[in-house]
Each structure stands twice: as C-alpha cells, then as structure tokens.
Amino acid sequence: MVPTDAGVEANECMKVFIARNPDEAGSANSTSLQPFDLNHFFGEDGKIYGYKNLKINVWISAISFHAYADISFEETSDESQISSLFFRIAGLNCFPYRYSNVVTDGNVIKHVELQGAAAFLYCRLVPLILLLVEGSTPIDITEHGWEMLLVVKKSAQASSSSNFLVLGFAAVHHFYHYPESTRLRISQILVLPPYQGEGHGLRLLETINSISESENIYDVTIEDPSDYLQYIRSSIDCLRLLTFDPIKPALCSMVSSLKETNLSKRTSSLKMVPPSDLAVTVRQKLKINKKQFLRCWEILIYLNLDAEDRKTLDNFRACIYDCIKGEILGTSTGPNGKRLVQMPSNFDEETCFAVYWTQDGGDADDQTVEQQPEDLKTQEQQLNEVVDSQMEEIVEVAKNVTSRGKDKLSVSCSV
Numbered sequence: 001m002v003p004t005d006a007g008v009e010a011n012e013c014m015k016v017f018i019a020r021n022p023d024e025a026g027s028a029n030s031t032s033l034q035p036f037d038l039n040h041f042f043g044e045d046g047k048i049y050g051y052k053n054l055k056i057n058v059w060i061s062a063i064s065f066h067a068y069a070d071i072s073f074e075e076t077s078d079e080s081q082i083s084s085l086f087f088r089i090a091g092l093n094c095f096p097y098r099y100s101n102v103v104t105d106g107n108v109i110k111h112v113e114l115q116g117a118a119a120f121l122y123c124r125l126v127p128l129i130l131l132l133v134e135g136s137t138p139i140d141i142t143e144h145g146w147e148m149l150l151v152v153k154k155s156a157q158a159s160s161s162s163n164f165l166v167l168g169f170a171a172v173h174h175f176y177h178y179p180e181s182t183r184l185r186i187s188q189i190l191v192l193p194p195y196q197g198e199g200h201g202l203r204l205l206e207t208i209n210s211i212s213e214s215e216n217i218y219d220v221t222i223e224d225p226s227d228y229l230q231y232i233r234s235s236i237d238c239l240r241l242l243t244f245d246p247i248k249p250a251l252c253s254m255v256s257s258l259k260e261t262n263l264s265k266r267t268s269s270l271k272m273v274p275p276s277d278l279a280v281t282v283r284q285k286l287k288i289n290k291k292q293f294l295r296c297w298e299i300l301i302y303l304n305l306d307a308e309d310r311k312t313l314d315n316f317r318a319c320i321y322d323c324i325k326g327e328i329l330g331t332s333t334g335p336n337g338k339r340l341v342q343m344p345s346n347f348d349e350e351t352c353f354a355v356y357w358t359q360d361g362g363d364a365d366d367q368t369v370e371q372q373p374e375d376l377k378t379q380e381q382q383l384n385e386v387v388d389s390q391m392e393e394i395v396e397v398a399k400n401v402t403s404r405g406k407d408k409l410s411v412s413c414s415v
C-alpha cells in the first residue's frame with residue numbers, strides 16, 4: 001500500500017513494559033523493557049503509517065507472559081489499518097492466553113522438557129526473546145531433545161494465579177554424538193531486564209555445567225554467544241580450571257617457556273597450545289569443549305604472568321598474534337596445498353570450517369591474485385585490531401577471575 005503520510009517510527013510510538021502483578025498491567029509506572037529495536041517488526045523502514053498521534057503500550061506479564069496491548073490514536077486515514085496494526089502486534093503475541101502453572105515447587109532453577117505446559121510457556125516467551133536476544137529466532141519446539149531451565153522466585157504478592165515469578169530461562173538442546181553420547185548446546189539464555197546483573201545468568205550456566213557433569217554429557221557448547229555471555233562463561237570456566245590439577249604441569253611449563261623465549265625479533269616462534277590429551281581430559285571431566293578450553297587456556301596463562309615483566313607480556317601477545325593470523329588468513333598450508341579455515345556460524349561453533357586446496361602451476365585463472373604492499377598494510381592493521389580486542393577480552397576475564405578467585409590463584413604456578 002502507498003503511504004499517505006510521513007509515518008511514525010515504531011521505536012517512537014511504542015513502549016513495552018513488564019508487569020509483575022495484575023495492577024501493573026495498564027500502568028505507565030511498571031518496568032519498561034527499553035531500549036531495544038522495535039522498528040524491525042514494522043516493514044523495511046520501521047514506520048507505521050496512517051495514524052495521527054499513535055501510542056502503543058504493551059504490558060507483558062512476568063508470571064504468565066501473556067501480553068496486553070493498549071493502542072490509542074486521534075484519527076486514522078483508513079479504518080482497515082487498525083486491524084492490520086492489531087495483526088502486527090499479535091505477531092508480538094498479544095492475545096489473551098490463560099496461565100498454566102509450570103513451576104510448582106520452591107526450587108530456584110527448574111529443569112523441564114519442552115513439552116506440554118512448558119512448551120506453551122516458551123511460546124509466550126518468544127516475543128521477549130525476539131526483542132531482547134539479539135539476532136534470535138524462536139526454536140522449533142516440535143523437535144526432540146529440547147529442555148528449558150527456569151529461574152524462578154517466590155512472589156512477594158499473594159497472586160491468585162501463581163506463587164512464582166519467572167526471572168529468566170535457558171533453552172538447551174541435547175543432540176546425538178557418535179557413537180553413544182549426547183552433546184548439550186545452549187541455544188538461548190535470557191534474564192529479564194529487571195533481574196539482570198543479579199547473578200541469575202551465572203547460576204543458569206553453573207546449573208547447566210553441573211547437569212552435564214552428572215549426566216556425563218560429551219561436552220557443552222553455546223550457539224552464537226553474545227560478548228557478555230561469553231565473558232561470564234569464560235570467567236566461570238577459568239575458575240573451574242584453576243582448581244583442576246591435571247592442567248597445572250602443562251600450564252606452568254608453558255608459562256616458563258614464555259618467560260624464557262624472546263619473540264620480539266621473530267627469529268623463533270612458540271605455539272601457545274595445550275597438549276591435545278589435556279583438552280580431552282578437560283572435556284571428559286569438566287565438559288568444556290575444545291574451542292572454549294583454548295580460550296580459557298590463554299586467560300589462565302595470562303593470569304600467571306607478571307604484569308611488570310614487559311618481555312614476557314610481549315611474547316604472550318606475539319603468540320596470540322600468530323594464532324589469530326593462522327586462523328584468519330589460513331597461513332598454515334598443509335600437505336597438497338590443503339588449507340582449513342574456520343567459518344563463522346550460528347549453528348555449532350566447533351564444527352563449521354571450510355577446506356580448500358591451492359595448486360602450484362595451475363591455470364593462470366585459478367591462481368590467487370598477488371597481494372600488493374598496501375593490501376598487506378591494511379591486513380596488518382586489521383589483524384592488530386583483532387589481536388587488541390582479543391587481548392582486551394583476556395584482560396577483562398582475568399580481572400574478574402582475579403577478584404572472584406583469589407584463594408584459587410594462590411595455588412597456581414609460581415614462576
């Protein structure tokens with residue numbers, strides 16, 4: 001339809017609130033869920049057309065996740081627009097469902113299969129997931145193997161419908177790993193904004209780790225984790241690894257090598273990787289997957305370096321540089337010109353890669369375009385930016401681990 005007016009951005013005229021009790025529904029005093037982008041629910045330009053002074057307020061119940069929408073406007077150029085608008089907002093799940101009680105006891109974290117009432121609850125959480133988990137899409141709950149962990153709290157209000165509030169949840173998928181085990185992938189984690197930063201996300205991850213250990217899962221992965229989730233995950237895993245004795249000899253030997261070498265002239269090189277049998281032991285005992293263990297390994301090494309020892313810190317950075325260069329540019333060409341490059345993926349962070357072959361003396365059209373010195377310079381700058389950002393991530397997690405695990409750090413390598 002051709003727009004008849006300038007339209008209004010959904011972000012400007014629409015607000016979403018969380019209502020913790022029935023009195024809060026309809027009240028502007030309830031907790032707003034902004035900021036997030038509502039525009040992408042409304043066409044290519046994010047605008048709503050055909051209304052004057054349009055105001056849309058949506059309240060989502062923190063108990064049942066039913067949503068209630070209040071739409072007001074002074075006039076509309078086309079009455080049929082109203083039903084279309086309702087239809088769009090219904091896409092955000094605003095219709096009256098009755099609450100079915102899923103959490104029935106006082107456990108802080110409930111662990112339920114995504115079937116029946118739990119599946120209904122997940123469906124009602126979908127609008128919040130779309131709004132608050134960047135780049136998310138609803139999971140297919142008809143598929144076998146989904147489970148949901150809920151963080152719940154006893155409600156202070158005497159509510160007729162439930163004694164519990166849902167503060168957050170994680171959707172996890174169990175999938176088959178050859179020949180006879182199961183991997184566990186965390187697909188979505190959300191802690192509702194009023195309750196973020198109170199340790200619930202951390203507790204969800206810790207619970208998933210302990211379930212994986214007790215059920216002897218092959219390993220745990222996270223589907224496309226946000227930076228903050230990755231920071232929390234690495235902090236927890238490093239703290240677990242600090243008290244995991246089997247890593248200590250290899251870790252201390254790597255720290256000594258870093259101290260003794262001098263990589264500044266680039267006449268020698270050092271691979272900062274753990275022994276492969278150690279990665280297997282860590283996966284078997286702690287359920288940390290190999291890629292995540294490699295991240296933590298770098299952080300654990302950094303934690304054991306002396307902040308005053310410039311040369312060792314430079315060696316550490318040089319190793320990170322070489323490793324990233326290898327990953328991004330695929331510098332290590334194997335036999336027969338075979339190269340393996342890791343590919344970004346939102347499916348499984350460990351299993352997506354591309355293999356390609358380069359042939360010496362092939363047809364001229366097949367040959368790689370020769371890189372000009374200026375291309376190399378930009379490449380070098382970009383590479384250094386990636387290395388800087390990885391160093392920042394390492395330092396951030398190391399700071400958190402130092403402040404949370406002082407007692408554990410004292411048993412680490414003293415070099």
Ligand SMILES: CC(=O)SCCNC(=O)CCNC(=O)[C@H](O)C(C)(C)COP(=O)(O)OP(=O)(O)OC[C@H]1O[C@@H](n2cnc3c(N)ncnc32)[C@H](O)[C@@H]1OP(=O)(O)O
Nearest residue numbers: 132187188189190191196197198199200201202225226235
């Ligand atoms: C796969 C995916 O779903 S990716 C998308 C993830 N989800 C989202 O982005 C949605 C919006 N965000 C959220 O829902 C939440 O912020 C989450 C899930 C990312 C994190 O949950 P929260 O409950 O907010 O985090 P939580 O309070 O547990 O954070 C941990 C904090 O406690 C600290 N912490 C507390 N105790 C410990 C401890 N024992 N060990 C380590 N860290 C600890 C952490 O360092 C961190 O603090 P800091 O940020 O001040 O450094």
